[in-house]
Structure formats: C-alpha cells, structure tokens
Amino acid sequence: MTVTSPHAGPGGTPTAEARRRRTFAVISHPDAGKSTLTEALALHAEVISAAGAVHGKGGRKGVTSDWMDMERERGISVTSAVLQFAYRDHVINLLDTPGHGDFSEDTYRVLAAVDAAVMLLDAARGLEPQTLKLFDVCRARGVPVLTFVNKWDRPGREPLELVDEVEQRIGLRPMPITWPVGIAGDFHGLVERADGTMRRFTRAAHGASKAAEEILDAERAAAEEGVDWERATEELELLGEIGADFDPVDFHAGTATPVMFGAALSNIGVARLLDALVELAPPPAPRPSASGPERPIESPFSGLVFKVQASMDKSHRDRVAFVRVCSGRFERGMVLTHDATGRPFATKYAQAMFGRDRSTIDEAFPGDIVGLVNANALRPGDTLWAEKPVTFPTIPSFAPEHFSVARVADASKTKQFRKGIEQLDSEGVIQVLSSDLRGDQAPVLAAVGPLQFEVVSARLGDEFSAPIKLERLDYTIARRTDAAGVEALKGAVGIEVLTRRSDGELLALFPHKWRLQAVMQNQPSLTLEPLIAEGTGQ
Numbered sequence: 001m002t003v004t005s006p007h008a009g010p011g012g013t014p015t016a017e018a019r020r021r022r023t024f025a026v027i028s029h030p031d032a033g034k035s036t037l038t039e040a041l042a043l044h045a046e047v048i049s050a051a052g053a054v055h056g057k058g059g060r061k062g063v064t065s066d067w068m069d070m071e072r073e074r075g076i077s078v079t080s081a082v083l084q085f086a087y088r089d090h091v092i093n094l095l096d097t098p099g100h101g102d103f104s105e106d107t108y109r110v111l112a113a114v115d116a117a118v119m120l121l122d123a124a125r126g127l128e129p130q131t132l133k134l135f136d137v138c139r140a141r142g143v144p145v146l147t148f149v150n151k152w153d154r155p156g157r158e159p160l161e162l163v164d165e166v167e168q169r170i171g172l173r174p175m176p177i178t179w180p181v182g183i184a185g186d187f188h189g190l191v192e193r194a195d196g197t198m199r200r201f202t203r204a205a206h207g208a209s210k211a212a213e214e215i216l217d218a219e220r221a222a223a224e225e226g227v228d229w230e231r232a233t234e235e236l237e238l239l240g241e242i243g244a245d246f247d248p249v250d251f252h253a254g255t256a257t258p259v260m261f262g263a264a265l266s267n268i269g270v271a272r273l274l275d276a277l278v279e280l281a282p283p284p285a286p287r288p289s290a291s292g293p294e295r296p297i298e299s300p301f302s303g304l305v306f307k308v309q310a311s312m313d314k315s316h317r318d319r320v321a322f323v324r325v326c327s328g329r330f331e332r333g334m335v336l337t338h339d340a341t342g343r344p345f346a347t348k349y350a351q352a353m354f355g356r357d358r359s360t361i362d363e364a365f366p367g368d369i370v371g372l373v374n375a376n377a378l379r380p381g382d383t384l385w386a387e388k389p390v391t392f393p394t395i396p397s398f399a400p401e402h403f404s405v406a407r408v409a410d411a412s413k414t415k416q417f418r419k420g421i422e423q424l425d426s427e428g429v430i431q432v433l434s435s436d437l438r439g440d441q442a443p444v445l446a447a448v449g450p451l452q453f454e455v456v457s458a459r460l461g462d463e464f465s466a467p468i469k470l471e472r473l474d475y476t477i478a479r480r481t482d483a484a485g486v487e488a489l490k491g492a493v494g495i496e497v498l499t500r501r502s503d504g505e506l507l508a509l510f511p512h513k514w515r516l517q518a519v520m521q522n523q524p525s526l527t528l529e530p531l532i533a534e535g536t537g538q
Contacts, residue, residue: 013298014297014298014327014328014329014365014366015297015298017091017329017365017366018283018284018297018365018366018367019283020089020090020091020283021090021091021093021115021283021284021365021366021367021368022090022091022092022093022115022116022277022278022281022283022367023093023095023113023114023115023116023284023324023367023368023369024093024094024095024114024115024116024117024118024277024281025094025095025096025097025107025110025111025113025114025117025118026038026094026095026096026097026117026118026120027097027107027111027117027118027119027120027131027134027135027138028119028120028121028122028130028131028134029122029125029128029129029130029131030130031122032120032121032122032125032128032131032150032151033120033122033150033151033264033265034096034097034120035096036264036265037118037120037148037150037264037270038083038094038096040264040265040267040270041083041092041094041270041273041274042083042085042094043210043267043270044210044267044270044271044274045085045086045087045092045274082094082095082096082322082353082354082369082371083095083096083353083354084352084353084354084368084369085354087274087278088275088278090278091365091367091368092274092277092278093114093367093368093369095110095113095114095369097110097111105397105398105428105448106307106428107134107137108137108395108398109306109307109380109381109395109428110306110307111134111137111138111141111143112141112304112306112324112395113304113306113307113322113324113369114143115143115144115281115282115283115284115285115367116143116144116145116146116277116281116282117138117143117144117145117146118145118146118147118148118273118277119131119134119135119138119145119146119147119148119257120148120150121147121148121149121150121162121166122150122151122156123149123150123151123152123154123156123157123162123184123261124151124154124155124156124157124184126157126161126162126165127165127166127169127170132169132170135170138254139170139254142254143254144251144252144253144254144257144281144282145172145254145257146251146257146258146260146273146276146277146280146281147166147172147174147257147258147259147260148259148260148261148262148269148273149162149259149260149261149262150262150263150264151184151263151264151265152180152184152187152261152262152263152268152269153184153185153187153203153263153265153266153268154184154185154263155184155185156184156185157184158183159179159180159184159235159261160235160238163176163239163244163259166257166259171255172254172255172256172257173244173250173255173256173257174244174256174257174259175244175245175246175247175250175251175256175257175258175259176193176236176239176244176258176259176260177192177193177194177246177258177259177260177272177276178190178191178192178193178260178261178262178269178272179191179193179232179235179236179239179261180232180261181198181221181225181228181229181232182225182228182232183228186228187263187268188200188225188228189201189216189221189225190261190262190268190269190272191221191232191233191236192272193236193239196217196218197215197216197217197218197221198215198216198217198218198221198225198229199213199214199215199216199272200213200214200215200216201213201214201266201268202214203266203267203268210267210271211266211267211268213271218233246258246280248280251280252282258276258280260272260273260276283367284297284326284366284367285297286327287302287304287326287327287392288392288393289390289391289392289393290391290392290393290394291391295326295327295390295392296327297327297328297366298327298328299327299328299388299390300327300328300385300386300387300388301325301327301328301329301330301334301336301384301385301386301387302325302326302327302328302383302384302385302386302388302390302392303323303324303325303326303330303336303370303383303384303385304323304324304326304381304382304383304384304392305321305322305323305375305378305379305380305381305382305383305384306322306323306324306380306381306395307321307322307380307427307428308320308321308322308375308378308379308380308426308427308428309322309427310423310427310463318373318374319373319374319375319376319423319427320351320353320371320372320373320375321371321372321375321378321382322353322369322370322371323369323370323371323372323384324367324368324369325364325365325366325367325368325369325370326366326392327366327390328366328386329363329364329365330347330350330363330364330365330368330370331362331363332347332348332350332360332361332362332363333346333347333348334347334386335347335386336384336385336386337384337385337386337389338377338378338382338384339382339383339384339385339389339390339391340379340382340383341377343377345372345375345377345378345384347370347372349372349373349374350362350364350370350371350372350373351370351371351372351373352364352368352369352370352371353369353371358371379426379428379502380395380427380428381394381395381396396531396532397428397431397500397502397503397531397532398448398531398532399448399477399478399530399531399532400431400446400447400448400478401447401448401449401476401477401478402446402447402448402449402450402452402453402472402476403433403444403445403446403447403472403473403475403509404444404445404447404453404470404471404472404473405438405442405443405444405445405470405471405473406421406442406443406444406445406456406468406469406470407441407442407468407469407471408441408466408467408468408469409466409467409468409469410466410467413464413465413466413467414441416464416465416466417441417460417464417466417468418440419464420459420460420463420464420466421443421460423464424456424459424460425501425502426502428502429452429455429456429459430445430446430447430452430453430455430456431445431446431447431500431502432444432445432446432500432501432502433445433446433498433499433500433501433507434498434499434501435496435497435498435499438498443501444473444498445470446478446500446507453470456468457470473509474494474511475496475509475510475511476510476511476512477509477510477511477512477513477516478507478508478509478510478531479507479508479510479516479528479529479530479531480505480506480507480508480527480528480529480530480531481497481506481507481508481526481527481528481529482506482527483506484526484527485497485506485508485526485527485528486506488523488526489508489519489526492519494510494511494515495508495509495510495515495519496508496509497509508528516528
C-alpha cells in the first residue's frame with residue numbers, strides 16, 4: 001500500500017490551507033457498504049493500489065480502515081478511523097465511522113470534527129433506523145449532508161421513490177447530481193445531470209481496482225441505451241420541473257442534499273463522488289466557542305479532541321488522541337495548553353493517520369486531524385490551544401440503555417483490571433458507573449448497545465490480561481439527578497443511583513419507563529433529567 005502525505009500548498013497560511021481542506025465523515029446503517037465506500041474513495045485518490053472487501057471473504061484482505069480483530073472477524077466497523085490523503089491539490093480528511101448502531105456515540109463524536117457528511121443509502125432499503133438517527137445528529141450539528149445511493153448494481157427500489165423518501169422522511173430537498181441509466185440490478189451507467197453526458201463503466205474483477213469508464217454524448221447514449229436512456233431522461237425532466245437543481249446555499253444550510261448513485265464494491269460512481277466532495281463540500285470555517293464567539297481560522301492554534309484510542313496496532317501499545325485542528329497552524333513540538341486543567345501539553349509525538357498506518361506529521365492546518373501519541377491526560381471533548389485561550393463545547397455522552405456489573409475473573413489480575421477499566425472509560429469506549437456500596441472491584445458498565453460489552457471484554461482480556469465476568473442488570477433507563485435525588489431515592493425498590501466516573505454526574509437507573517413515570521408522579525419535584533439520544537422506548 002502506498003500512503004500519500006499531504007503537504008502545505010502555496011501561501012501556507014491557515015486561511016489558504018483551510019480552503020484546500022475537505023473534512024467529512026461517511027454515515028450509514030450497518031451493511032450499507034460504508035467501509036467499502038471509504039476504501040473505494042482511497043483507491044480513486046490513488047493512495048492505495050487495491051481495495052479489500054469488508055467481510056474479508058474469498059481470500060480478500062480486510063479493509064484498510066478496519067483494524068480491530070473483532071471488526072475483521074465480523075465484517076463490521078465498531079471503531080472510527082481516519083484516512084488523510086491528497087487529491088486534486090486538496091487535502092482530504094475522511095473519517096470512517098462505526099457502522100454498528102451500538103457505537104452511535106462514537107459516530108456522534110466524529111461528527112463534532114467534520115464539516116460535511118456523506119449519507120450512504122442502500123438502493124434496496126433506503127433510509128433505515130440508524131441512518132435516520134445519525135442524520136438527526138447531523139441536523140443538530142448543522143453538518144451539510146451529501147447522499148450517495150449505493151449498491152445500484154443489485155436489485156433495489158425505483159430512484160424517484162428513493163429521493164422522494166429522503167424529502168418526505170427527513171425533510172431534505174434532494175438535488176440529484178448524477179442519475180442512473182437502467183434499473184437497480186441492471187445498471188448501465190450514470191447521467192451527469194449538468195451536461196447530459198453518460199458515463200458507462202466496465203467493472204474490474206471483485207472491484208479490486210478502478211472501474212474503467214467511457215463518456216457518451218446524449219445522441220450516442222440514446223442510440224445505444226434505448227428505452228433505459230429514455231426512461232432516465234424522462235425522470236430527469238420531471239426533477240427539473242419540481243425544482244431539484246443544485247443550490248450550494250441550501251446544501252450548506254442543511255436544507256437540501258446533493259444525490260448521487262453508484263456501486264462502491266464495483267467502484268462505480270465513486271470518482272464522481274470524490275470530485276463532488278472537493279467541488280461542493282464546505283471547507284473548514286470558524287468554530288463557535290462554548291461562550292459563543294467564533295474562533296477565527298487565523299487565530300493561534302486551537303483543536304478539539306474528539307476521540308481517544310489505545311492499542312490501534314499490536315506493535316504500538318500506546319494511546320492516541322485524535323485532534324481536529326480548528327484554527328491556526330499546528331507545529332510538531334509546540335507546547336499547548338490543556339484547557340480542562342490549564343496544564344501545558346507537549347506535542348513531540350504527533351502523527352498523521354491512514355487507517356492502521358502512521359507517519360510523523362510536522363505541521364497541520366484547520367480541518368486536519370492530528371494524532372497525539374501517549375496523550376494520557378486527554379479525553380474526548382477536551383480543548384487544546386496556544387497563546388489565546390478558547391474553550392470549545394464539550395461532547396456530551398449518550399444515554400446508556402444497557403448495564404452490566406464487571407468483575408475480574410482472576411483476583412490476581414485486579415490491578416490490571418482497574419487500569420483497563422480506567423483506560424476504556426477515558427477513551428469513551430464505555431461509561432463506568434460506581435458507588436460506595438459496589439466498590440471499585442465491581443463497577444457498573446453502561447452502554448448504548450450490548451456489543452460495547454463484547455469490545456470491553458475482548459480488550460480487557462487481550463490488552464490487559466484481565467479477563468472479566470459480566471452480570472447483566474435489569475435497568476434500561478438512566479436519568480441525571482442531584483444530591484437531593486440521591487437521598488429521596490435511597491432504598492427505593494428497583495432503583496439505583498450511581499456516579500459516572502468520567503464527569504461525576506449522578507445517574508438514577510430505572511428498570512423501565514413505567515417505574516420512572518411512577519416516581520415522577522409521586523415526587524414531581526425530583527430532578528430526573530433525560531440524557532441526549534435516548535432510545536425510543538424511553
């Protein structure tokens with residue numbers, strides 16, 4: 001694999017360099033082809049020589065961005081990865097997010113670090129529950145969304161039906177950029193809506209290399225494609241009549257979405273998507289601070305820690321904090337201030353990431369992602385700054401819905417167990433709750449989804465040699481409370497109040513919504529505040 005390291009272009013000022021950056025995430029429901037698309041984009045940018053397959057079947061290697069053993073075994077993404085590469089004199093920062101719904105909290109953190117998102121839809125399934133949930137996060141964060149309808153080389157739904165669903169269910173006005181010739185499963189090519197030309201593709205074996213493409217003018221396409229071309233042009237005329245033309249203002253405002261079609265596994269339509277991201281997606285902009293005023297791009301360096309990850313590679317047993325550069329120029333070796341503690345933070349070990357591969361980075365600009373190695377003091381949501389203080393809004397935790405007590409399987413490994421729990425808590429892999437009654441040897445692990453428990457169990461056993469036993473608790477709801485709530489709920493049947501270690505919040509746990517409703521009716525003055533992103537059953 002070849003890794004391209006981006007470099008500063010002419011001018012080299014933070015503002016000039018920010019204009020060259022495109023920082024985006026790919027979001028989707030599981031199995032929509034997100035990791036396949038991520039790798040196909042890297043293939044078309046010529047930073048890898050051959051694509052792998054998500055599931056690693058048929059002797060294929062796993063995708064570059066899936067580095068955890070569990071991911072390769074199951075063919076899913078449960079962690080987020082960063083791919084940074086140069087393309088058309090631009091620097092692309094592509095953040096691959098977890099594809100499994102149990103890890104939507106990690107995706108939420110990633111969306112705090114991007115300027116746009118690609119919403120990936122399955123041609124047969126359209127908008128799915130996890131896609132809807134992630135789009136809601138994009139809407140809340142004001143992240144513009146570009147839609148890519150994937151798997152058009154397989155049987156699926158009508159294209160007009162899919163774009164109508166986008167408008168009806170999430171309120172985004174669709175603005176198709178390309179349009180398919182041929183129904184899903186009988187894919188002949190793509191019409192470029194701006195000029196009416198058609199791109200016809202020849203698939204490479206297993207999608208391991210770029211699909212060769214041929215450009216046909218409208219006259220030739222009509223002669224060779226017949227009824228399929230006629231149908232596509234009729235649908236495009238209908239779109240024109242209803243005002244589905246591209247509007248950059250509406251796109252950047254988050255009220256409309258460019259729509260493209262393709263097949264990531266066959267590398268069809270992927271190059272056009274990459275071009276669209278460069279041409280249409282917004283560059284980094286001034287970021288609002290927690291106090292309100294924006295941090296100008298030209299201000300001294302500032303950055304937001306959006307992810308912390310340990311043991312990304314078995315040859316690197318270290319801890320990396322992923323920092324989105326928000327303003328100014330980052331230079332390796334500079335001493336920053338950790339806003340949460342006011343202490344200095346040295347940046348001697350700064351790296352650029354490309355999946356599991358690393359390279360030393362000497363400078364970075366707004367929009368870039370810097371990996372700071374051995375950043376033991378940093379947590380997701382922390383701010384780093386130089387010269388001029390700033391505090392960016394923290395990244396809140398999701399409402400957990402699954403709870404288990406963790407105990408070390410071998411008492412002689414208690415020290416390793418405690419160290420591992422502390423590290424996984426600081427990374428945000430799991431929420432750790434405790435109380436004087438339970439003690440440090442039996443913390444309660446709180447998760448958005450049960451697969452998080454499997455990740456914790458696997459990592460404690462592998463990285464810390466501290467296998468654990470998990471005991472499932474019957475709680476399904478957590479509500480924020482206060483000291484008065486602790487006293488009022490003391491001894492209440494089926495309710496427990498625990499302290500979240502990461503921020504000291506007091507969380508009252510309930511077995512179901514009816515128990516919660518009964519307490520709220522009987523004691524309406526109690527503080528029982530919902531947390532963000534609660535499940536629909538709560």
